[in-house]
Amino acid sequence: GAGVSQSPSNKVTEKGKDVELRCDPISGHTALYWYRQRLGQGLEFLIYFQGNSAPDKSGLPSDRFSAERTGESVSTLTIQRTQQEDSAVYLCASSHGQTLGLHEQYFGPGTRLTVT
Amino acid sequence: RKEVEQDPGPFNVPEGATVAFNCTYSNSASQSFFWYRQDCRKEPKLLMSVYSSGNEDGRFTAQLNRASQYISLLIRDSKLSDSATYLCVVISDSNYQLIWGAGTKLIIKP
Secondary structure, three states, rough: OOOOOEEEEEEEOOOOOOOEEEEEOOOOOEEEEEEEOOOOEEEEEEEEEEOOEEEEOOOOOOOOOOEEEOOOEEEEEEEOOOOOHHHHHEEEEEEOOOOOOOOEEEEOOOEEEEEO | OOOEEEEOOOOEEOOOEEEEEEEEOOOOOEEEEEEEEEEOOOOOOOEEEEOOOOEEEOOOEEEEEOOOOEEEEEEEOOOHHOOOOEEEEEEEOOOEEEEEEOOOOEEEEE
């Protein structure tokens, strides 16, 4: 079956513009995660969805970042007024859900965002 | 202190050698542990889970030491294709919060 897909694969934007990143999780996966990974760095947790609700938004770095999920499927991550420090790869992952033992995360290929 | 710490490396290892690295965690209530592998400019992929009794999958062995709060990954008879960054993941007792290490870079040389 299809894996996690993300679009666009690459995005170059000017400082100050808004961007929207999209994630299509594996069908039936109730949990969805967004991460940010800067070059040469580890994964930085941004937000987690269980169904359409986000019980943990603690990782969002500022109020310029927001995310939503609809239909327990597609999720969008929006970055307003982009800054150069937002340049990174944004990774989306999905998993079956919260139950212990079902935490294997399947990652999408990521969106490489470059803010000029 | 970071919640999950890994030696960033790189570990430069000759092909065929055995290599091991650890990942320490600070929350003693952590319940689940995993090793992921990330190739250069690719997304992470699950390598193996880490069970209390240890876990072996071919050339890879993962172990958990709760007393000292670390997990380990041992790779025997290393191959060139093992070159990657190895990320450890620790799940807190809240059941959904995954804490990622920054990764250990492994380079296998011919």
